[in-house]
Amino acid sequence: MASKRIVKCPNCGVFNTNREYCKNCNTLISHQKKRELKKQAVEQQEIEKVIYEKENPNLAERLKNHSNIFYRIFGWILYSVITIVSLIGAGLAWLIAMVAAG
Template sequence: MIKCPTCGIFNTNRDYCENCNTLISNDKKIELKIAAIKQEQIDEAIHHIENPGVAERLKKHPNALYRTVGWILYSVSAVVSIIGAGLAWAIAMVAAG
């Protein structure tokens, strides 16, 4: 027996209230939340694929000058990331003793 939070009618073994059709099953609510989270992750991945960064777009440009600038930006961002990771590792080692 589950009491509907909207209308107060008691329902037996149902996902939705038989009076007002409100979702009352906790299992169904969790299932719908998981499906929504998975759909958000899929949408985010599709957005990331369809909208690459400036460096990625420039690397594929038909003009050679723009392609060169794209590769330079890509290389600079990679080098900065490597240096930042190295500094974080060094600071962690010093802090660890």
């Protein structure tokens, strides 16, 4: 036996039985459908974010792939410096956490 679902439209106040959209004003009233649409929107935003990051690399990545050899060398040096500074910062954070933990 299917359950009977009665939902009041938040837009016009009409009670609807077993419907996803209001029969009076065609407003979306199904919570399941709203969740699905929200999930699709979040997935689309994530896809757009990845595409943007792929199409717009940072300065070091652009310099590493430059046609001029001097810019390419500078790009690799910049990339190496950023990596070394990040490793030093991670090491210091780990050391501080270990000292604080006792």
